[in-house]
């Protein structure tokens with residue numbers, strides 16, 4: 001009776017809780033082994049030596065790795081802001097320093113680039129001159 | 137592109153699409169005398185446009201068929217190319233087009249943009265802007281022009297038919313506009329910004 005229960009329990013549990021199988025198996029052993037010892041000790045001394053050894057050895061061996069290495073993952077998702085500021089570090093827009101005064105209207109414009117104000121004025125003149133814009 | 141010298145910009149297209157794009161740009165240029173596009177496209181279209189004018193200047197059966205193969209609407213544009221444009225550039229030894237950098241065309245497309253224009257044509261932006269600069273200098277009583285403006289005046293009037301007269305006339309019209317806005321606004325700078 002007791003042996004059947006002992007054998008069935010560890011087999012059935014992972015299938016019932018597939019997602020939590022490893023952690024639950026590993027976190028639970030102290031409680032299980034405690035209950036197992038209670039059940040097995042008076043009735044089946046031979047089994048009691050073998051089964052608790054299996055139950056105790058694997059979790060003890062895996063448990064150390066679980067705590068130290070397998071659990072070494074970030075606690076929190078990196079926020080959007082944090083990620084963007086990390087990726088965009090050193091890629092900020094640069095100040096435009098190559099500026100000059102437009103000889104046509106006196107406003108500030110970029111060097112080697114047409115003054116947008118003068119351009120707009122001239123384009124309006126052209127548009128009123130020839131609305132179609134075609135010269136054929 | 138890796139490892140080799142790039143002979144021309146690929147413009148993110150295969151050969152056929154690139155050729156179609158450049159033909160379209162050059163056809164528009166011939167029809168409208170100037171086009172506003174991205175800087176890279178303007179520079180590539182400039183090459184083809186210069187070649188087209190060279191074909192027009194040579195003017196024989198072979199060049200006519202080649203020019204016809206470049207333009208999308210040859211029926212409308214070939215007479216202009218082999219008439220007006222050919223005569224305009226007959227004395228000019230190359231450099232029939234000009235690319236001027238402009239501010240990005242809109243808020244969303246921040247690509248470097250430029251104007252591609254026929255030199256000495258009716259849509260010559262440098263001609264207009266130089267005239268405006270000269271007019272402003274005269275209105276403000278600046279006797280000595282900026283070195284760059286002087287150079288531009290020489291460039292813009294050198295091969296143009298009636299270049300100097302046309303330029304002076306344009307300067308005069310810009311001066312009149314400036315004077316009117318000066319009277320109206322009191323402060324010249326402010327009213328110029330509005331106009």
Ligand SMILES: [Zn+2]
Nearest residue numbers: 102105115118
């Ligand atoms: Zn300006």
